[in-house]
Amino acid sequence: MSTSIVRGGYVICEAGVDAGSSRVISDGAVFQRDGVIEAVGGYDEIKAAHQADQELGGPGYLVMPGLVNAHHHGRGVSTFQMGCIDDCLETWILSGWGRRPYDHYLMTLYTAIQMIESGTTTTMYNHAQTPASGLADDVAEVLRGFADAGMRTAFSVYFRERNRVVYQDDEQFISSLPGDLAESLRRFLSAVDLSEEEYFSVFRSLHQDYAGRPDSRVTVLLSPSNVQWVSDDFLLRTKEEAARSNAAVHIHLVESLYQKEYGLRTWGHTPVEHLNTLGFLGPEVSCAHSVWLTDQDIDIMAQTGATACHNPSSNLRLKNGIAPVNAMLERGVNVALGTDSTAINDDDDMVQEMRLAAKLHRQPGLANPALSSHQALRLATANAARPTGLQGKIGTLEPGRFADLVVLDLDAMTEPYMDSGIDVVDTLLYRGKASHIDTVMIQGEVVVRNGTFIKMDKAEVMREIKEQFARPVEGRALDARKLVQGLTPFVQEFYKDWGKSEIAPHYGYSSRV
């Protein structure tokens, strides 16, 4: 039995759907027992009604729901640090093949600690498909890492079986390449081949395992990687499996202009229309990126109840543009927020990511919409409950939900002055930084105190990673880099006639005329 009272000069219970509409308690407190919130209210009232083992926070602090990173691929040593400079998604993905192999446990610990210290308590982790022989082992190491860090995780392995080099049949593309290059590409791809059977077997085993352990902090999701990367049969099979096991589904969707164009060239309509025709979309489905959505696509997303996981930093970094978040919200699409392991400061900081989202969606003109601070916070909290499969469990501070929360130093955030007319949610979204985070609690457990992760020695984790990466770059990474170097001009050539169709931007951010 463990209980605590967490007090704040302000407690943000639930971020608002509209500007100015968050539920906030002044001089409030949260009372939790064994990881579940029992009461939220005025501090005096909570204090009078509950005995607690410990009291955290105080009048100079702000308490908010733990942030949810709704799209993330792990790591910690970033893709950039491993040698991949930002580029157009389609060539950047290839450069990732040349990443060094790494210790999944240590790297998961590192990314989890980094996220937790910046206020993220739950992450939608989407595991890159690794060689079939090692998948179950890798997954076990990742989950051990999240467990040891204490992080809540919506876990999935993505499945990718086709059009893996360019958006064309692998063998057809390979056969257009010079012999040597074709041969080494074939070898590279066959090493990451994974059968549908193996994929579903790993999913079922994990899902069954964690479904029986409601305290484990893990939910297991299905994940076809993207509509052009799997067969229609696989999508349908995923949909059935999701229904059977009551699991959520995570997919990438129209991340790039070229992915949309693949749909137009292949089916004569958009990828969203294709998914809709298959009956794939639904409230259990979340779609990372969702940048290149037409007006009709947005209506389909709204009608089916699918979630869009918005990744503003990643979409800028990988030359994918800006998702029409204002239009989605206006029409009732559930939008969540994630860093995709490529946050603007290369550090998976969701406080900064919320701010980037809040600034990026401000359409010129008095009458045009602008994402409010309240909405931006909601994307990173309440709106993430459904896609993680944790409806009613996370995203807000209210009785019955997990005690996943963050305490920030409000005095430091408002130094040396803050006008009394300013809303505390605006204060957070304009001035809050990860460095203002004092305490992080996940399921009632304090994992950050005085801004420092306390479950283990972060310096030791860093030291071990540093030691491992000090070794010479592995032959298999060097081989892949050589392959990618040879391959890239052919990939650029493949796309040279793509991306020329007419577009009509959702946001008018400048004008040539």
Added chain:
Amino acid sequence: MSTSIVRGGYVICEAGVDAGSSRVISDGAVFQRDGVIEAVGGYDEIKAAHQADQELGGPGYLVMPGLVNAHHHGRGVSTFQMGCIDDCLETWILSGWGRRPYDHYLMTLYTAIQMIESGTTTTMYNHAQTPASGLADDVAEVLRGFADAGMRTAFSVYFRERNRVVYQDDEQFISSLPGDLAESLRRFLSAVDLSEEEYFSVFRSLHQDYAGRPDSRVTVLLSPSNVQWVSDDFLLRTKEEAARSNAAVHIHLVESLYQKEYGLRTWGHTPVEHLNTLGFLGPEVSCAHSVWLTDQDIDIMAQTGATACHNPSSNLRLKNGIAPVNAMLERGVNVALGTDSTAINDDDDMVQEMRLAAKLHRQPGLANPALSSHQALRLATANAARPTGLQGKIGTLEPGRFADLVVLDLDAMTEPYMDSGIDVVDTLLYRGKASHIDTVMIQGEVVVRNGTFIKMDKAEVMREIKEQFARPVEGRALDARKLVQGLTPFVQEFYKDWGKSEIAPHYGYSSRV
């Protein structure tokens, strides 16, 4: 006589015009005497050739030119902290009328310290016109603040005489208002009235004063605030005065869609075309914002040699969109970078502002341009020499330039690993943070050591500001807030038919079709 050697594992001498083209010396050093760089080269060579009083930096550090904030209005306690929530520029400006009066000396110290600690050594400071009676005194206090902080300053007072409430003749707009509101607006405006004579008199006196003191770290500029806010006569008089006194000119230009539309409605062509017709533009002129530029406008900017001061955070925050920086650079416009006192994190951090610029200008598609790390750094360094009137004096590290430089902890920036194939300018732009800054030198003087400003006690400055702001909000601010509250609906009404003309965005960041 004071000399120093500043050593870096890498010394970035000059940020490149193109991707990958910066001049960087590995294990390099800068030798400076009395504030002027005498030599830049390999550390061993510099060390052998020069005796120095002190040696700074070291192999684990990165040395770069001091950053230049090319558009800034001062303060430190931000406009947001003073109660103005981000809004459309045209209504946001009004909300600024309700800011509390403040101590110009203290606030300048605060903003200067904040900027210096985040690597900015020069700021283009544009002073908001204050009541005529106090202008010379206010300016003296501001300049005393910058001098005590040790900051290099390109100083101007902006002049604004017309269309100050909406983009229409003041008296015409005022006469459309209810009597009480009209009366209090008239009173408010007359208090900030400033005559042309007074304006030029203050300019000449300052310019003469500082022109004779080349070591003062101050250059004095002229500043008509924007084309719709001054008369054509004033613009022409400014141009003449600039030629006579060899001064640079700083102006705001097409910051908002409505400002462009004002031109179309008033002259039948864009504000840039209007300035060009007047013969106003030239290499001595820098134009803040420059968002709503047509293709033809960009050609005019390039041909006349005018500089565009890009303010990415401000333009997002105040609903002004994204300036066509890629097109400007492609056609040879000189582009500099500034925070406009409304940086994304509300802190005037130019390291973060460079990063935002680098991410924001990445157009979808393999063949479309993306601002490189080298170019982003150049906007904040070399490209700022001309608009500040400090050609050949700042922006690069080379003999004859001022020793304005920043030393960053490269080991911390690359912790725990950095692939050896990554360029150090990319490392800085992807991973560098203000918190990595170890040393800042301005004109040979060390002003930051171990990340802390050492010329005075920052905590004491903060304490004094806090004390002043702890007083009740002044009656004059409360009156202005009341005025603005009454006025805002009429301003919104004024613009209701504006902003409906066809646009064709420079960047295609999404598509409705």
